Amino acid sequence: MAVFSRSPKPEPVLGQNRAVGHLLSFVTWIIGLVFFFPLFWLTVNGFKEESVASADPTLRFDPTLDRFAEVTEANSGLLSFAEAFSNSLWVVLISTAFVMVLAIPAAYALSIRPMKMWRDVLFFFISTKFLPIVGIIMPVWIIARDLNLLGTRTVLVVLYTAMNLPLAVWMLRSFFAEVPKELIEAAQIDGCSLLGQIRQVLLPIVAPGVAATALLCVIFAWNEFFFALQLNPTGASTIPVWVNSQQKFQGQFIATLSAASVLATLPVVIAGWIAQKRMIRGLAMGAIK
Amino acid sequence: MAEVRYEKASRIYGFGAVGEVRAVNQLDLDIADGELLVLVGPSGSGKSTALRMLAGLETVNEGSIFINDVDVTLKPPQERDIAMVFQNYALYPSMTVAENMGFALKQAGVSKSDRRQQVEEAARILDLEPYLDRKPKNLSGGQRQRVAMGRAIVRSPQVFLMDEPLSNLDAKLRVQTRTELVDLQARLGTTMVYVTHDQVEAMTMGHRVAVLDHGVLQQVDSPRTLYSQPANLFVAGFIGSPAMNLIEVDRSGDTLSIGTTAVPLPDDVSAQIRSSDVNTFVVGVRPEHLGLTDDGIPASVTVVEELGSEAFVHTEVAHQGGTLTVVVRVEGETNIRRGDSISIGVAGPVHVFEAQSGIRLGASA
Numbered sequence A: 001m002a003v004f005s006r007s008p009k010p011e012p013v014l015g016q017n018r019a020v021g022h023l024l025s026f027v028t029w030i031i032g033l034v035f036f037f038p039l040f041w042l043t044v045n046g047f048k049e050e051s052v053a054s055a056d057p058t059l060r061f062d063p064t065l066d067r068f069a070e071v072t073e074a075n076s077g078l079l080s081f082a083e084a085f086s087n088s089l090w091v092v093l094i095s096t097a098f099v100m101v102l103a104i105p106a107a108y109a110l111s112i113r114p115m116k117m118w119r120d121v122l123f124f125f126i127s128t129k130f131l132p133i134v135g136i137i138m139p140v141w142i143i144a145r146d147l148n149l150l151g152t153r154t155v156l157v158v159l160y161t162a163m164n165l166p167l168a169v170w171m172l173r174s175f176f177a178e179v180p181k182e183l184i185e186a187a188q189i190d191g192c193s194l195l196g197q198i199r200q201v202l203l204p205i206v207a208p209g210v211a212a213t214a215l216l217c218v219i220f221a222w223n224e225f226f227f228a229l230q231l232n233p234t235g236a237s238t239i240p241v242w243v244n245s246q247q248k249f250q251g252q253f254i255a256t257l258s259a260a261s262v263l264a265t266l267p268v269v270i271a272g273w274i275a276q277k278r279m280i281r282g283l284a285m286g287a288i289k
Numbered sequence B: 001m002a003e004v005r006y007e008k009a010s011r012i013y014g015f016g017a018v019g020e021v022r023a024v025n026q027l028d029l030d031i032a033d034g035e036l037l038v039l040v041g042p043s044g045s046g047k048s049t050a051l052r053m054l055a056g057l058e059t060v061n062e063g064s065i066f067i068n069d070v071d072v073t074l075k076p077p078q079e080r081d082i083a084m085v086f087q088n089y090a091l092y093p094s095m096t097v098a099e100n101m102g103f104a105l106k107q108a109g110v111s112k113s114d115r116r117q118q119v120e121e122a123a124r125i126l127d128l129e130p131y132l133d134r135k136p137k138n139l140s141g142g143q144r145q146r147v148a149m150g151r152a153i154v155r156s157p158q159v160f161l162m163d164e165p166l167s168n169l170d171a172k173l174r175v176q177t178r179t180e181l182v183d184l185q186a187r188l189g190t191t192m193v194y195v196t197h198d199q200v201e202a203m204t205m206g207h208r209v210a211v212l213d214h215g216v217l218q219q220v221d222s223p224r225t226l227y228s229q230p231a232n233l234f235v236a237g238f239i240g241s242p243a244m245n246l247i248e249v250d251r252s253g254d255t256l257s258i259g260t261t262a263v264p265l266p267d268d269v270s271a272q273i274r275s276s277d278v279n280t281f282v283v284g285v286r287p288e289h290l291g292l293t294d295d296g297i298p299a300s301v302t303v304v305e306e307l308g309s310e311a312f313v314h315t316e317v318a319h320q321g322g323t324l325t326v327v328v329r330v331e332g333e334t335n336i337r338r339g340d341s342i343s344i345g346v347a348g349p350v351h352v353f354e355a356q357s358g359i360r361l362g363a364s365a
Helices: A018-046 A050-054 A066-072 A081-111 A118-127 A133-146 A153-177 A181-189 A194-223 A226-231 A239-244 A254-283 B047-055 B097-107 B112-125 B141-154 B171-188 B199-205 B223-228 B233-238 B267-275
Strands: B004-013 B021-031 B036-040 B062-067 B082-085 B159-163 B191-196 B208-213 B216-221 B245-250 B280-285 B290-306 B310-319 B322-331 B341-346 B351-354
Touching: A018 A254, A050 A254, A066 A081, A066 A254, A081 A118, A081 A153, A081 A194, A081 A239, A118 A153, A133 A226, A153 A194, A153 A226, A181 A194, A181 B082, A194 A254, A226 A239, A239 A254, B004 B047, B021 B047, B021 B062, B021 B216, B036 B047, B036 B199, B047 B062, B047 B082, B047 B159, B047 B191, B082 B141, B097 B112, B097 B141, B112 B141, B141 B171, B171 B199, B191 B199, B199 B223, B208 B223, B208 B233, B216 B223, B216 B233, B233 B245, B233 B280, B233 B351, B245 B322, B290 B322, B310 B341, B322 B341
Parallel strands: B036 B191, B036 B208, B082 B159, B159 B191
Antiparallel strands: B004 B021, B004 B062, B208 B216, B245 B280, B280 B351, B290 B310, B290 B341, B310 B322
């Protein structure tokens, strides 16, 4: 029997082969387009006349900004776009600020100086997300009513802070845990106070992670609909409630609703676009080094 | 400038029924002003823990630690006026070299111009001037190490604490930096406690070396004494490269034999053996204290390591019904090859330890 000697073949990596590579990028494009299409169609519809939007789907039409003008027009007695937008901005920014102020020390305590039973504490945080919100809306509503908070921005700030806090603590904890312990110890030896350690040493290192966390909180708060609808359906409500109010009880409203949805989506898309790089760096672990 | 004193200092993990582990056990250690003391031991010996206790990064569960006769046992690190260099350097990645070095001064409220001046002075000592505006990630390993050193010397602390600061450098740079570090310490005259697992580093750098094992201090002395008069079996085996030949021997009367050849012993050791009720001893001979003779212990060669100026000959020797490995150092170039039969004679001091307790017999240091 002949003995063949040959150099070992390298393990093939998926995509290394040219044909497979082309196929993979083709599939990726298809998946990307499938996800992108609804957004695209939504935007296109926003520029149509109602009759065109309700007719057979077409890309041939005379684009108009009339729908956008209609939805942003202020009607007395109804929630206007400008009001809803400023309410959303207020609620989102204030609640996110609260979340970060509370979550950063919590994450520090859970990762850098873990106390006894820190795992249980961490689990407690996430367990608050297990309960379906609809199951607790009744007591929340009653409490809000008794505190005279129904129909205010304050109630949404409180609830969005509570809603995003567990997520932020979990994310920040995992970012903080990656910071070499010696850095904090070096800062201690260098005479840095606890606040100084967080502000001057820790935060500059985990900045991408903190930014990513804050952005996620912003997005979740911006998109929140259920609390806003239940506790604050009127004057002081937010963008999602405003979009919902663009549904009409008669006639066609697809184009109007599309225009409203585009306006509601835009800030998140822009923020996501700007923060894209940082966010990916932050969300992909191993951001440090 | 400062003296450091450990008084029965212990670090204990896992109190209670679970069973406690003493990472550092009742450590008594006096470090003189301006001394470079090396803590050495295998991993898990508690050397780093002992250093971190001095830094204030580990709790002292029993005993106390003094810096300049001030009890610092309960003081946080920032109140101890110490500087530490970590194994991974722990440079602040978001700050430049200058900011890293000036960080402690900034915390202490030193003005910006004074800070700049002190940082530049330290940078000059360490040849770091061209790199002051760089970030740590743009530096080589050796440069990072020097920045870590710079961060320590800028503040002129009472004590330098070094936690294996050279072990991330490549071999050549490590040897070079070692010398620089010794020189720097001598020039500054600041007390330094230096932790390493590398006994060569310990022997070459330390004014005195403290050997730890399982949290217990084994011996603290000058490198020369550690080498020539190890206090116990552990120190004998740990210090020296290649390691001392340690041969377990059952006594017959007051003589100890390797194979059938009696080992020459000093009179006081023989006397101690005679009066001892212990039967098994360990004979220790360093490779350079063995040589080739005509009528010594017969041995067959297994491996020859030629280093140019010297060679280490690994041999197998028949002893008490089995074989054991004995290493002999031979001057210069050698013609001895694997498979050769040679005869080994003792040509230098012999160390004898009780096998069970590991205690040294004869005159101790």
